Amino acid sequence: MAGETKDSFKLALAQANPVMGDLDGNLETALRLRDRFAADGADLVVFSELFLTGYPLEDLVLKPALQRAAREACEALAERTGDGGPAILMGLPWADGSGNGGKVYNAVALLAEGGIAAVRTKHVLPNYGVFDEKRVFAPGPIPEPIPFGGLNLGVPICEDIWEEDVCAALARAGADLLIVPNGSPYWMGKQAIRYGVVGARVAETKCPLVYLNQFGGQDELVFDGASFVFNADGSCAVQMPAWEDAGLVTEWRSEADGWHCVPGEIVPIEAGEAANYLACVTGLRDYINKNGFPGVVLGLSGGIDSALCAAMAVDALGADRVHCIMLPYAYTSSASLIDAEQIAKALGVRYDTMPIHGGVDGLGACLTGVLGGMPDGFTAENLQSRTRGTLLMAVSNKLGPLVLTTGNKSEVSVGYATLYGDMNGGFNPIKDLYKGQVYALSRYRNKNRPKGCLGPEGVIIPENVLTKDPSAELKPDQRDVDTLPPYPVLDDILNCLVEQELSVPEIIARGHPAETVKKVERMLYLAEYKRRQAAPGVKITERNFGRDRRYPITNKFRETV
Numbered sequence: 001m002a003g004e005t006k007d008s009f010k011l012a013l014a015q016a017n018p019v020m021g022d023l024d025g026n027l028e029t030a031l032r033l034r035d036r037f038a039a040d041g042a043d044l045v046v047f048s049e050l051f052l053t054g055y056p057l058e059d060l061v062l063k064p065a066l067q068r069a070a071r072e073a074c075e076a077l078a079e080r081t082g083d084g085g086p087a088i089l090m091g092l093p094w095a096d097g098s099g100n101g102g103k104v105y106n107a108v109a110l111l112a113e114g115g116i117a118a119v120r121t122k123h124v125l126p127n128y129g130v131f132d133e134k135r136v137f138a139p140g141p142i143p144e145p146i147p148f149g150g151l152n153l154g155v156p157i158c159e160d161i162w163e164e165d166v167c168a169a170l171a172r173a174g175a176d177l178l179i180v181p182n183g184s185p186y187w188m189g190k191q192a193i194r195y196g197v198v199g200a201r202v203a204e205t206k207c208p209l210v211y212l213n214q215f216g217g218q219d220e221l222v223f224d225g226a227s228f229v230f231n232a233d234g235s236c237a238v239q240m241p242a243w244e245d246a247g248l249v250t251e252w253r254s255e256a257d258g259w260h261c262v263p264g265e266i267v268p269i270e271a272g273e274a275a276n277y278l279a280c281v282t283g284l285r286d287y288i289n290k291n292g293f294p295g296v297v298l299g300l301s302g303g304i305d306s307a308l309c310a311a312m313a314v315d316a317l318g319a320d321r322v323h324c325i326m327l328p329y330a331y332t333s334s335a336s337l338i339d340a341e342q343i344a345k346a347l348g349v350r351y352d353t354m355p356i357h358g359g360v361d362g363l364g365a366c367l368t369g370v371l372g373g374m375p376d377g378f379t380a381e382n383l384q385s386r387t388r389g390t391l392l393m394a395v396s397n398k399l400g401p402l403v404l405t406t407g408n409k410s411e412v413s414v415g416y417a418t419l420y421g422d423m424n425g426g427f428n429p430i431k432d433l434y435k436g437q438v439y440a441l442s443r444y445r446n447k448n449r450p451k452g453c454l455g456p457e458g459v460i461i462p463e464n465v466l467t468k469d470p471s472a473e474l475k476p477d478q479r480d481v482d483t484l485p486p487y488p489v490l491d492d493i494l495n496c497l498v499e500q501e502l503s504v505p506e507i508i509a510r511g512h513p514a515e516t517v518k519k520v521e522r523m524l525y526l527a528e529y530k531r532r533q534a535a536p537g538v539k540i541t542e543r544n545f546g547r548d549r550r551y552p553i554t555n556k557f558r559e560t561v
């Protein structure tokens with residue numbers, strides 16, 4: 001349709017899951033989807049931001065070989081559009097000088113009638129929070145609309161619509177509609193923010209807007225999809241599902257007042273616990289599958305953190321790919337043994353018991369000469385944790401599964417975890433969930449089996465696990481509250497310090513004792529060294545550790561009260 005003028009056209013939205021760096025695989029996915037949409041009469045298929053390579057590319061995009069491979073894949077894809085089927089809007093990095101140095105842009109190419117018909121580049125590069133695009137991309141000029149079949153397509157790329165200028169310029173230049181490929185990661189409440197941004201651009205430009213987002217996990221980020229179309233009057237014409245691969249052919253008609261998307265299905269979007277749970281499951285599933293692991297192994301202690309991780313793992317991968325191991329020592333309670341076994345039974349996973357007395361006592365004996373006696377205090381407690389961590393890594397080495405580490409955001413914040421002990425592991429599904437959210441998601445999962453989840457219906461985490469006092473069980477009668485403020489207090493203070501960057505006096509003014517706030521502040525700063533050595537985990541909050549909140553390790557700054 002590239003040359004003709006029409007009064008209707010069909011635009012296919014490909015909400016798909018690219019694999020970082022797998023250009024052949026992403027190309028195959030694009031062709032498969034295009035074939036499917038061709039059968040439905042699509043004129044044009046749009047893919048998400050940098051779909052051909054994966055998003056975010058980070059420094060990989062600086063590699064000339066990657067830039068050349070992306071151009072070759074783009075040319076190969078363009079050639080396939082010579083078959084009379086739909087054209088393609090494909091996201092890819094675009095290098096000046098064919099990938100031999102020079103500038104590289106975050107781009108979209110229109111592939112039509114066997115060639116590369118147009119290329120447009122991202123003007124506004126996000127450089128905050130998890131985004132580092134100014135580090136790797138050059139900003140393109142404000143883009144011109146792309147002529148296509150008598151239409152003028154405005155194609156701003158993701159962050160381009162978060163400011164007014166690009167869309168305003170496209171509208172002034174005669175864009176009939178705005179088609180926006182996105183790599184917009186999930187965090188709590190994100191969809192409402194997107195509706196706000198898109199609503200504002202539509203009101204300013206009077207153009208309909210197609211918001212096409214990617215789906216799937218990429219290291220710490222998880223993309224929810226949830227693509228949608230707003231008509232020029234600000235109404236939502238179509239809402240695609242979140243948390244799944246999805247494809248939809250939208251129909252467009254030209255009327256006296258411009259182009260309209262024919263209203264279609266408005267799929268409800270998960271919010272709150274449902275969204276957070278699906279984010280953790282999606283991030284975990286894609287990390288394991290995209291990195292080629294047969295499954296996961298984790299220490300199942302009878303506590304709430306490992307219980308929720310086990311449930312998420314089964315929901316992500318299926319029971320036959322999850323191996324849970326209870327590693328009891330002298331301080332493991334019989335209640336923990338019962339609870340762990342019950343959780344494993346409910347999930348239907350392989351469950352082994354591997355007592356660690358030999359390891360802990362043997363390591364203690366090795367240390368006596370240097371320490372002048374058997375280890376005690378923290379040293380002895382950490383030996384238990386390290387023995388567990390070492391044994392789980394041995395299972396991983398021999399049998400192949402990745403070790404899941406299970407620390408929640410409250411623990412990760414204050415360093416309440418043992419380096420090379422329970423921090424051992426390759427991925428942490430609950431890293432960005434405060435303890436209160438761990439309880440909330442556990443209760444949620446006991447009552448619901450979210451879509452796509454492979455675990456069983458019904459109660460998985462026994463009531464006793466939800467109500468007992470959290471304990472590391474590293475010494476007799478140990479409870480987390482002996483070391484930390486009660487979790488509701490700790491979580492509130494951390495929320496103020498980490499998410500909101502409130503000052504210590506402001507947090508005290510909320511009613512927390514000054515010494516508690518100062519203690520949490522101190523623990524938060526001191527634990528930076530542990531976080532730098534911690535496994536990645538799924539980003540859920542607006543401010544996760546790692547990509548968002550980047551503090552120095554060596555840091556004497558403390559607030560005065």
Ligand SMILES: Nc1ncnc2c1ncn2[C@@H]1O[C@H](COP(=O)(O)OP(=O)(O)OC[C@H]2O[C@@H]([n+]3cccc(C(=O)O)c3)[C@H](O)[C@@H]2O)[C@@H](O)[C@H]1O
Pocket residue numbers: 378381382385386415416417418419420421422472474483529553
């Ligand atoms: N700035 C810095 N840069 C680099 N390294 C630094 C450091 N400061 C200390 N270190 C090193 O870190 C060591 C201290 O860290 P680490 O050995 O982890 O030990 P540590 O933090 O002292 O103890 C572990 C804590 O985690 C708690 N916990 C809670 C829940 C579960 C578990 C569990 O294990 O199952 C544990 C446990 O009760 C205890 O409070 C120091 O001995 C030193 O070697």
Ligand SMILES: Nc1ncnc2c1ncn2[C@@H]1O[C@H](COP(=O)(O)OP(=O)(O)OP(=O)(O)O)[C@@H](O)[C@H]1O
Pocket residue numbers: 298299300301302303304305306307325326327328329332388406407422469470471472473
């Ligand atoms: N006896 C054990 N057997 C197997 N794994 C254990 C054992 N004790 C601790 N672990 C591992 O170490 C992790 C850290 O322990 P921690 O006490 O912080 O978590 P939890 O027991 O799952 O939950 P909670 O903190 O609510 O008790 C556990 O999640 C688990 O993976």
Ligand SMILES: NC(=O)CC[C@H](N)C(=O)O
Pocket residue numbers: 049126131157158159160162182183184185
């Ligand atoms: N890839 C991007 O440009 C993403 C930035 C955008 N503000 C978002 O989170 O949706």
